[in-house]
Amino acid sequence: MNFQFPTLLRPLIGRNYLWRKNSSEKVVYLTFDDGPVPEVTPQVLGILDDFDIKATFFCVGDNVKKFPELYREILLKGHSVGNHTFHHLNGFKVGQEQYLKDVEQASQLIDSRLFRPPYGKLTRRERKILQQKFQIVLWDVISYDYDKNLSPSQVLKNVKSYSRNGSVILFHDSVKAKNNMLTVLPQAISFLLAKGYRFEKL
Numbered sequence: 001m002n003f004q005f006p007t008l009l010r011p012l013i014g015r016n017y018l019w020r021k022n023s024s025e026k027v028v029y030l031t032f033d034d035g036p037v038p039e040v041t042p043q044v045l046g047i048l049d050d051f052d053i054k055a056t057f058f059c060v061g062d063n064v065k066k067f068p069e070l071y072r073e074i075l076l077k078g079h080s081v082g083n084h085t086f087h088h089l090n091g092f093k094v095g096q097e098q099y100l101k102d103v104e105q106a107s108q109l110i111d112s113r114l115f116r117p118p119y120g121k122l123t124r125r126e127r128k129i130l131q132q133k134f135q136i137v138l139w140d141v142i143s144y145d146y147d148k149n150l151s152p153s154q155v156l157k158n159v160k161s162y163s164r165n166g167s168v169i170l171f172h173d174s175v176k177a178k179n180n181m182l183t184v185l186p187q188a189i190s191f192l193l194a195k196g197y198r199f200e201k202l
Helices: 006-014 041-051 061-065 068-076 096-108 122-130 152-162 178-194
Strands: 026-031 056-059 079-081 168-172
Touching: 026 041, 041 068, 041 178, 056 061, 056 068, 061 068, 061 096, 068 079, 079 096, 096 122, 152 178, 168 178
Parallel strands: 026 056, 026 168, 056 079
Antiparallel strands: none
């Protein structure tokens, strides 16, 4: 289980991917995948409001279509958004044409130049085409909040142990991750603030 993909190997995955920013500054970037969903996203927005910080939400187009008011609320609260495909497709398991059409379908609802491939999986050809239009964003730290085998304390330990200057930190505003994420998120934010980090959106 890699909480932080080795820096030296990152160019082999994607030379132009965004993994981390501003390594010389005490800044971190919270990101959330797979929403918006009414069971989780409003609570995430409430926690972010409580701390007066902004984050970036990589939205699934089908969820934006189902819950447009939640998507608008994310934007109205000043957060940024990114494209996470329309049907949460795995780029290794579907054909290139289908994948690119799915991304474009999501783009009709999500106005953003940021794109994060679900599961971090994208073929070389898909990457080459998509990076002409998008900044492809992966992550520096993955919390594994969706893993039912991990307790909230273990998820929190992951974030505490691996976050550093410029980290793009990945959580999920999904039903699957709900229990771990909603428990850990305020604790992680408090910890990072106490360490002198500030939060910015992508």
